[in-house]
Amino acid sequence: xxxxxxxxxxxxxxxxxxxxxxxxxxxxxxxxxxxxxxxxxxxxxxxxxxxxxxxxxxxxxxxxxxxxxxxxxxxxxxxxxxxxxxxxxxxxxxxxxxxxxxxxxxxxxx
Amino acid sequence: xxxxxxxxxxxxxxxxxxxxxxxxxxxxxxxxxxxxxxxxxxxxxxxxxxxxxxxxxxxxxxxxxxxxxxxxxxxxxxxxxxxxxxxxxxxxxxxxxxxxxxxxxxxxxxxxxx
Numbered sequence: 001x002x003x004x005x006x007x008x009x010x011x012x013x014x015x016x017x018x019x020x021x022x023x024x025x026x027x028x029x030x031x032x033x034x035x036x037x038x039x040x041x042x043x044x045x046x047x048x049x050x051x052x053x054x055x056x057x058x059x060x061x062x063x064x065x066x067x068x069x070x071x072x073x074x075x076x077x078x079x080x081x082x083x084x085x086x087x088x089x090x091x092x093x094x095x096x097x098x099x100x101x102x103x104x105x106x107x108x109x110x
Numbered sequence: 111x112x113x114x115x116x117x118x119x120x121x122x123x124x125x126x127x128x129x130x131x132x133x134x135x136x137x138x139x140x141x142x143x144x145x146x147x148x149x150x151x152x153x154x155x156x157x158x159x160x161x162x163x164x165x166x167x168x169x170x171x172x173x174x175x176x177x178x179x180x181x182x183x184x185x186x187x188x189x190x191x192x193x194x195x196x197x198x199x200x201x202x203x204x205x206x207x208x209x210x211x212x213x214x215x216x217x218x219x220x221x222x223x224x
Contacts, residue, residue, distance in 0.1 A: 032211060043114075043200050043215030044153070087152065091211060097143055097168060098213060100153035 004088045009105040012082075018075040020104050022088030025069040031092050033064060035073045037084040038103070044087065047073065078108045113137065114216035116201050121221045123195075131186045131219045133201035140206040142184035143213065146170060147198040156199075159184055160206060188221065195223045 005023040012018040024033065034049040048055055048062045050071070055062045061074040075082055087103040114135045123129045133142065141160045145153040155168030159178040173192025178184050184203075188195045198220050202213040 034212065036213075041198070041218070041220075043202070043218050044213075046212040046214070049212060096211070097155045097158045098153075099155075100145070102150075102152045 004090055004101060006086075006088050006101065006104045008102070009107070011107050011109060012075075012078045014080060014108055014110050015077055018078040018082065018106060018108070020073040020075075020086050020088075020106065021070065022073070023070045024088070024090045027068050027090050028092075031090045033062065033068075033071050034089045034091055034098065035060070035062065036087045036089065036098075036100075037082075038087070039081075039084045044100070047086075078106075080108050080110065082106065083108045114201060114203055114214055116199075116216035116219050118219060119217065121219055123221070123223050125223055126190045127223075128187055128189050129195075129221065129223075131188065131199055131201075131221070133184045133186065133216060135182055135184075135203045135214075135216075137203060137205070137214065138181070139203035139214070140181070141204045142178065143202045143204075144168075144174075144176065144184070144186045145200045145202065147200060147218075153200060156186065188223075195221060197221060 032049050032051050035047040036044040038044040047059050050062045064071045085103040085105050087100050089098050117132045143158040144156040147153050154170050156174050157176040159165035175187045200218045201216045204213045
């Protein structure tokens with residue numbers, strides 16, 4: 001699986017958009033970009049994934065650059081409950097174990 | 111409710127004892143996984159299974175064993191050979207046939223060995 005690089009930590013004010021970047025310059029053509037988050041002492045939660053096109057669901061939006069070497073997870077209106085560690089993972093899909101790095105620790109402040 | 115259950119939430123054992131962590135899913139998922147997480151670290155893969163009666167070692171399988179006799183169950187045994195067993199253990203599953211690849215995680219078991 002391709003390696004990903006994320007900032008160690010970020011802050012965001014409540015109500016503002018949180019934009020979490022991820023670099024994956026060695027991604028190959030059949031690999032997806034997945035985002036998960038982990039709230040303290042809980043199991044990780046799937047957020048969103050994409051291959052080439054931008055994606056949006058009820059939790060977040062995923063913007064993937066045209067060359068697919070980087071992506072941004074956007075939480076449009078961050079709340080205090082969005083404080084968590086966010087993991088960007090590149091993986092070729094079903095049945096393959098995910099390679100979790102250290103992720104980005106997002107702190108949403110009042 | 112469909113989901114993944116892990117029990118117990120907290121587990122305490124003495125050094126030298128084997129301990130088995132439970133993971134059950136009623137999502138009809140094909141693949142199941144065990145991860146370990148240490149404080150301030152990401153998740154590391156211990157074992158995974160894509161089909162009943164078959165499993166593969168992950169990055170840190172030494173000192174652990176698993177079985178997959180039923181589709182819905184994937185228990186993990188932490189043996190006395192595991193040098194640093196105290197950690198947060200997470201089980202996950204995924205519907206291989208869906209093609210989506212997203213994993214569903216259980217709530218985790220926090221194991222403390224003294």
